[in-house]
Amino acid sequence: MKTLRFTNGDEMPCIGLGTWKSSPGDVYQAVVEAIRAGYRHIDCAYIYGNEPEVGAALKLCFSEGIVRREDLWITSKLWNSAHLKQDVVPALKLTLNSLGLDYLDLYLIHWPVALIPGTAFPKTAEEFLSPEQAPLSETWAGMEAGVQAGLTRHIGVSNFSIRKIKNLFRSASIRPELVQIESHPFLIQQEMMEFAHAEQMHLTAYAPLGAKDRSKKLEGEPDLLGCPLIGEIASRKGCSPAQILISWQLSRGWSTIPKSVNPERIRQNLDASSVLLTEQEMESISGLNLNYRYYTGALWNLGGPAYQASALWD
Numbered sequence: 001m002k003t004l005r006f007t008n009g010d011e012m013p014c015i016g017l018g019t020w021k022s023s024p025g026d027v028y029q030a031v032v033e034a035i036r037a038g039y040r041h042i043d044c045a046y047i048y049g050n051e052p053e054v055g056a057a058l059k060l061c062f063s064e065g066i067v068r069r070e071d072l073w074i075t076s077k078l079w080n081s082a083h084l085k086q087d088v089v090p091a092l093k094l095t096l097n098s099l100g101l102d103y104l105d106l107y108l109i110h111w112p113v114a115l116i117p118g119t120a121f122p123k124t125a126e127e128f129l130s131p132e133q134a135p136l137s138e139t140w141a142g143m144e145a146g147v148q149a150g151l152t153r154h155i156g157v158s159n160f161s162i163r164k165i166k167n168l169f170r171s172a173s174i175r176p177e178l179v180q181i182e183s184h185p186f187l188i189q190q191e192m193m194e195f196a197h198a199e200q201m202h203l204t205a206y207a208p209l210g211a212k213d214r215s216k217k218l219e220g221e222p223d224l225l226g227c228p229l230i231g232e233i234a235s236r237k238g239c240s241p242a243q244i245l246i247s248w249q250l251s252r253g254w255s256t257i258p259k260s261v262n263p264e265r266i267r268q269n270l271d272a273s274s275v276l277l278t279e280q281e282m283e284s285i286s287g288l289n290l291n292y293r294y295y296t297g298a299l300w301n302l303g304g305p306a307y308q309a310s311a312l313w314d
């Protein structure tokens with residue numbers, strides 16, 4: 001399995017199991033299946049509401065000797081309601097407690113959006129904190145405290161724009177080492193990719209298969225897995241469209257976290273690492289770009305100008 005190497009020598013396997021949208025009832029078996037199949041990277045988040053079940057699955061895998069903790073890469077994410085500096089380490093400890101771990105490999109700020117403590121998803125404007133009340137630089141200082149306390153080996157950001165990452169650089173004593181963002185052939189994120197490479201940051205693509213199990217889908221959104229070009233390349237190679245989408249990410253140096261709770265698809269997605277694309281195929285797939293986001297962050301519009309799409313993705 002291809003890996004991304006961090007400056008301290010740690011290596012993150014390029015294919016991880018996504019757990020966003022995996023219900024607590026399904027995720028236990030999915031994680032066990034994935035680890036048995038050879039996955040060594042699991043992507044989690046507090047807000048997915050399933051970390052205790054992921055933790056139970058990890059516990060089983062450790063106790064049965066299927067894998068050792070040090071052979072796994074576990075990522076989790078700080079929810080928006082714990083952005084105040086003093087709330088970050090307690091949130092990280094809560095996640096560790098749910099996962100049954102002593103440390104994470106990677107902890108990410110999930111969104112550049114702050115909610116008042118205790119809010120999961122906001123229903124009114126009053127449930128937000130403004131960027132002045134909860135500056136991202138302060139949240140980042142809390143993330144750094146997590147590294148200093150030995151609770152996470154690496155820290156990074158998710159859903160941040162280039163501008164917001166540059167702002168973090170100004171005050172950071174530990175630079176973000178990885179950016180996790182939505183990416184697939186309809187949203188190739190070329191500018192972010194060039195920026196991240198120039199700044200020695202790694203990239204993880206979420207929603208690599210188009211996240212079609214999202215609850216709030218828009219009418220008429222483009223169908224990634226059903227895209228004719230992807231299907232044509234897949235049948236030529238005798239593999240599935242999902243494998244082409246995953247292989248495309250690996251070939252351009254990204255890690256990616258396809259979500260599945262289905263044992264056959266879990267294995268199939270990992271096997272995508274053996275699907276090789278030619279330069280011409282890579283180019284034609286990248287040519288599908290529409291700058292189309294499946295996950296727009298429209299949920300944060302309620303929080304006023306600082307959190308509307310134009311400011312969110314500035």
Ligand code: A2P
Binds near residue numbers: 211261268
């Ligand atoms: P399931 O969990 O039933 O396998 P994303 O990773 O972009 O968020 O996409 C997740 C969606 O893609 C889920 O609906 C998941 O369903 C589905 N999926 C995962 N792997 C495959 C695959 N190999 N082929 C088709 N659909 C897949």
